[in-house]
Amino acid sequence: MYGEAQISGSSDRTAFRRAEKKYKLFKTSLGRRKSVKPVDLSEVFDFRAILESYNRDGGTPDGIVRHRCGFDLPVFGFEDRPGFYFIPGALSVEEQCHWIKESLLNFPQPPNRTNHTAIYGPIHQLFIEAQKKRVLIEADSLDVDVDSTDFDSINANANAPKWQFCEEGCEVPKAGSCRSISACSLLRKLRWSTLGLQFDWSKRNYDVSLPHNKFPESLHQLAKRMAVPAMSEKEEFRPEAAIVNYFGSGDMLGGHLDDMEADWSKPIVSMSLGCKAIFLLGGNSKEDFPVAMFLRSGDIVLMAGQARECFHGVPRIFTDEENAEISPLVSQLSRQDDLCFLDYIRTSRININIRQVF
Ligand SMILES: O=C(O)CCC(=O)C(=O)O
Numbered sequence: 380m381y382g383e384a385q386i387s388g389s390s391d392r393t394a395f396r397r398a399e400k401k402y403k404l405f406k407t408s409l410g411r412r413k414s415v416k417p418v419d420l421s422e423v424f425d426f427r428a429i430l431e432s433y434n435r436d437g438g439t440p441d442g443i444v445r446h447r448c449g450f451d452l453p454v455f456g457f458e459d460r461p462g463f464y465f466i467p468g469a470l471s472v473e474e475q476c477h478w479i480k481e482s483l484l485n486f487p488q489p490p491n492r493t494n495h496t497a498i499y500g501p502i503h504q505l506f507i508e509a510q511k512k513r514v515l516i517e518a519d520s521l522d523v524d525v526d527s528t529d530f531d532s533i534n535a536n537a538n539a540p541k542w543q544f545c546e547e548g549c550e551v552p553k554a555g556s557c558r559s560i561s562a563c564s565l566l567r568k569l570r571w572s573t574l575g576l577q578f579d580w581s582k583r584n585y586d587v588s589l590p591h592n593k594f595p596e597s598l599h600q601l602a603k604r605m606a607v608p609a610m611s612e613k614e615e616f617r618p619e620a621a622i623v624n625y626f627g628s629g630d631m632l633g634g635h636l637d638d639m640e641a642d643w644s645k646p647i648v649s650m651s652l653g654c655k656a657i658f659l660l661g662g663n664s665k666e667d668f669p670v671a672m673f674l675r676s677g678d679i680v681l682m683a684g685q686a687r688e689c690f691h692g693v694p695r696i697f698t699d700e701e702n703a704e705i706s707p708l709v710s711q712l713s714r715q716d717d718l719c720f721l722d723y724i725r726t727s728r729i730n731i732n733i734r735q736v737f
């Protein structure tokens with residue numbers, strides 16, 4: 380579900396796939412010059428423009444409703460898609476920066492799992508190691524210097540490949556006996572991390588036996604506050620898990636359903652950070668033609684009830700200066716200490732989606 384979808388040739392059978400193909404990034408190269416195929420964005424809903432026009436005259440375009448839910452910001456949706464809520468500009472630029480930093484520094488920290496965990500084991504301080512230009516090295520188990528009296532560590536090390544960060548250009552134990560990968564390329568290849576209850580992708584289910592931290596308190600409070608438009612008055616949203624998705628240029632999230640949580644009446648609270656994206660919201664079948672909309676940094680989407688049964692995905696992010704629309708982040712992250720975050724987010728998008736599991 381969370382891999383990069385293969386969208387080519389024979390795979391454009393369904394309406395959803397055709398929409399993905401319409402919006403995905405196509406690079407063509409003419410000799411040495413690379414160019415990006417222009418894409419027709421005329422049918423993409425723009426909730427920021429809808430908000431601006433609503434603020435001017437109180438109206439909404441055909442098919443768009445403003446939910447009357449006593450929330451302190453305008454919340455929009457589609458007339459024919461109950462359970463879908465769009466809160467444009469829900470997060471201030473300060474809040475966006477805070478969650479970008481958390482997503483890079485803390486959320487990928489063990490025991491939280493990432494797409495790298497299955498291959499390399501737990502990786503600590505990936506973002507910091509990438510700034511230091513360090514390299515992750517797999518020491519051949521025979522080369523590992525184990526104190527011969529320490530039987531526990533001998534047993535623990537017997538089969539486990541040991542990956543450790545070293546300085547760039549550090550001396551490798553024995554030629555050919557170890558593999559290595561730079562922290563920078565691991566950071567570039569970071570696709571997801573999981574918070575709170577851990578999701579086991581091989582079983583496509585939550586595995587409560589996996590070690591995990593308590594769901595972060597401040598994210599819990601934010602999600603509870605943002606979930607209000609999709610909740611009945613008597614109920615409370617209980618955030619128990621989150622998936623953090625990291626997108627670089629050309630990355631996409633193929634059409635899928637999030638169906639592993641027990642109670643679909645509870646919303647998924649999904650926040651966008653960094654570069655602008657296109658989000659597709661389809662129907663119960665991939666044969667249903669999806670609506671497309673822009674997701675910008677600071678937007679929050681809620682999917683609850685019937686909307687949870689709808690295929691959705693992200694076929695495109697925009698990483699060029701003109702279309703990424705991240706100038707408030709660029710100003711906010713211009714201090715020397717923050718340039719490393721700016722460097723990442725200039726060409727990336729982060730999505731944090733928060734779920735009640737039980
Ligand atoms: O990136 C997004 O906006 C959507 C993410 C999503 O649908 C998911 O992780 O299930």
Ligand SMILES: [Fe+2]
Nearest residue numbers: 635636637691
């Ligand atoms: Fe999803």
